[in-house]
Amino acid sequence: MADMAIDMRNRFVVAAVFAVLVMLWSPMATDMFGVHLPVPFGLRQDIWALVLSLPVIFYSSAIFFTGAVAALRARTLDMMVLVAVGIGAGWLYSLAITLTGGGEVFYEASTMLATFVLLGHWFEMRARGGANDAIRALLDLAPPKAEVIRDGVPVEVPTAEVVVGDLLLVRPGAKIAVDGVVAEGDSEVDESMVTGESMPVHKEPGSTVIGASLNTNGTLRFRATKVGADTALAQIVELVQQAQNSKAPGQKLADRAAFWLVLVALIGGALTFAVWLLAGASFAKAMLFAITVVVITCPDALGLATPTAIMVGTGLGAKRGVLFKNALALESSARIRTVVMDKTGTLTKGEPEVTDVVTAEGYTADEVLRLVAAVERESEHPLAAAIAHHAETLSGTTQLDAEKFENVPGHGAVAEVDGHRVVVGNRRLLDREHIDLEPLAAHRDRLTDSGHTAVLAAIDGTAAAVIALADAPRETSAAAVAELHDLGIEVVMLTGDNRATAERIAADLGIDTVIAEVLPGDKAAKIAELQRDGRKVAMVGDGVNDAPALAGADLGIAIGAGTDVAIETADLVLMRSDPLDVPTALRIGRGTLRKMHQNLAWAVGYNTIALPIAAGVFVPAFGFTLRPEIAAMSMSGSSVIVALNALSLKRLHLPDQHSSAD
Incomplete structure (x- = not known):
């Protein structure tokens, strides 16, 4: 892109220098500015203008002619065809007049037209290069x-x-x-x-x-x-490049519209030429209007409307660790109205944490945890590890050693710690040890009913505590749900876990709907049910069992720390494994689609207004007309406006980044 921008700049500089020289010796300079320079070497004015125009036509404008030939060979019409026709028709007509004895020529119009179009292309390439900052920044990391x-x-x-x-x-x-x-x-x-x-x-x-x-x-x-x-970095760069080079449905529509607009411009130019001749205008005047129509209706802005927005949107996402795999994912994210989120590993950390320690009369939480942790450190069970870790994080808790450790498979463990017999496990283990749970039974039932896992602890034959564990939400999950609600999006939790646990998590996070106790193979069917209501649905997941649902959703969003199959199936990957990046992705999608619509509206509106002005419709009433070089400046300015509007997407307001809770 950088080399292309340099080449375009060089072509523009050459065109600008020689176009200014052509203008200085043109009748327009005399009529408008009173400038009258003697023609060098005793040449006729039109012959001198022909000589000065040669670098512009055969070097600066060569890309337009080669581009037009390539388009015609591909049996399509694009803006290269229009620019080539505009520059070529004016210059060839002028050449014919010069070779047949002289007269009114358009060398200044053709050279200025080439200059302004090249200037517009140079600015566009620089703007698109700015949109590609994300790619360059990623490549520079290694x-x-x-x-x-x-x-x-x-x-x-x-x-x-x-x-x-x-x-x-x-x-x-x-x-x-x-x-x-x-x-x-x-x-x-x-x-x-x-x-x-x-x-x-x-x-x-x-x-x-x-x-x-x-x-x-x-x-x-x-x-x-x-x-x-x-490497992960190379894969990220490839994903972003693929997304930027892919075409969204809106872009395909714009491409078709551009083809027909070129056809309309060519036909409009021919009709304009014919109508002005029939109205009694001179051949030169009719040619001037025809060239102006062809130039001003170039669909350059229409062709830029969506690619520039896509490039900025995907680059903005990449900087936030939000990777859109293609332009369709970017456009789809703007239309999502329901977000379905897997619970374990997506909304939650996927590992148990101690949430409550309820002690019997005569015991303190610190005292119980010191004794229980000594037993649990000897066990390999995930719940035991969570309890031991929780005890270690409490300030002032010294570690004790367990003796005579006995693991009771499926029930818990028993050991002697600091002269006390400590029993840690489930209800069946306490029954085996003939320990009465009654002082803590109500607390145990309350915690299990609310979706917690309850571990019982007894010291010296007496029930001492109920330790509640649960899969804790990620620190950013509640903020993510709140952000989605701000966007007017319904949030659904889809999980295979029991309803009590799911309802507890949903209540903590403010989730609207809970679909619990769903078998892995049925997740895709649940997504389909939501879609049958006419909703555009996004699915967020991280596991192998989420892959069918990710594929079936209108937008599949994979948590970056998830399995390879989930990431491969999804349309969008969140590298930080942070739920807060879900609303970030949807905001980027909405912002990008908004810029696409703005740019398309501008491009269509510009051509609707510009074409009749260029055709001279208002000349009889107001005497107002456009010359080709002014039309070229207007067309190029329209394209630059589109590119700059897309770049303004970089100022999109996004949620503050948080540390993900891994």
């Missing part, structure tokens, strides 16, 4: 060099030469070159430039690292697992 350990010694090599299986060294403050798995070391890694995650992520042996992320404080050695085009 470090050019990497330290590979060869024979026990770090050797600096180009990143392109790193191969799968290489052991790499990453020092504090250095960028990670490729994707891999940590072999040695501990550190915090800033992955925000790739995933959008605002908080550094702790890395230790076995952790995965992403190429282009920044190692902040420790030294890491990691084994390369993906290099080159297989």
Whole structure:
């Protein structure tokens, strides 16, 4: 894009210089500004203008003529055809007049027309280059060099030469070159430039690292697992490029409209020429109006209306870790009215957390947790790990050791801790130990009825506490639901979990509708039911069992930390695994579609008004007419307005980014 913009700039500069010279020696300069310069070398004015126009026609305008030939060979009509006809008709007519003895010529009109069109194209390319900042920024993230350990010694090599299986060294403050798995070391890694995650992520042996992320404080050695085009960064760049190069339904409609507009312009130019001749105008005047009609109705703005908006929208999404796979996904996101969200791993963290500790009379939560945690640290059960972790996070809680540990499969565990016999597990374990639960039975029932998992603890044969655990919502889930409500969108939770648990989560987050206890194979059917009501439905999920629903929804949104099959099936990927990015994506989609409509309305409205003016309809009443060069300036200005309006999408108001809750 940069090379094309430079080439367009060079063509414009040459055209501008020679067009100004043609204008200085033209009758228009004398009539309008009183400038009358002697023609060099004793040449006729029209011959001198012909000589000055040659660089403009054969160098600067060559792209229009080659583009027109390519379009005609493809049996289509585009703006290249119109510009070529406008420039070529005026110049060839003038050439014929010059070679047959002289007369009124349009060299200044043809050269100024080429100049203004080239100026418009140069500005458009610069604007589109600005829309592509996201791609360039992503490509610049990858470090050019990497330290590979060869024979026990770090050797600096180009990143392109790193191969799968290489052991790499990453020092504090250095960028990670490729994707891999940590072999040695501990550190915090800033992955925000790739995933959008605002908080550094702790890395230790076995952790995965992403190429282009920044190692902040420790030294890491990691084994390369993906290099080159297989890295996460390369895949992101490819997704964004595919989206920017794809066509939305609105763009396909604009392309068809542009074809017919070119045809109308050519026919309109021919009719304008014929009508003015029949009205008694001179051949030169009729030709002037015809060229003006052809030039001013160039559908350049119409062709730019949606691609520029798509480029800005996808780039804006990429900067926020929201990856649209194609333009259809971008346009579809603007029309969503119902968002269906999977519960586990999407709205929630997908792992249990302690939510309540209810103690019997005579016990404190800290005291019970110290004893229970000592038992649970000996167990491998996920609930045991959650309780132990919760106890460790409480300030002032010292760790105790368990003795005579006994695991009771399916029931819990028993051990001696600090001289006490501690029993941790379910109701059946307490029954086996002949422990009366009655003081805590009501609390246990209340918690289980509200969707919690209740773990019972007894100390020295007495029921001491009920510890409630649940899959906790992500920190941003409630904010995400609130943002969706602000957009007028209904939020539905779809889960295979029991209704009590689902209802509890939904109540905490403010979700409108709960569809619970759904088998994995039935999720797609539930999506279809919602669609049958005429709603445009988005599905947000992360697992293999979500893939059919993601594929069946009008818009499939995959959480970035989800499975490969979910990400592959979805239309949109949230790299940060943050529910708050769902409303962000929909806002970007709505903003992009709004810019498309604005640009299309401008392009159509401009041509509707400009065509009759260019054809001279208002000349009899007002004496108002346009020359081709003014028409070219107007057409180019219209295209630039469209490009700048698309770029204004960068100022779209989006929700504040939060740290995702992993």
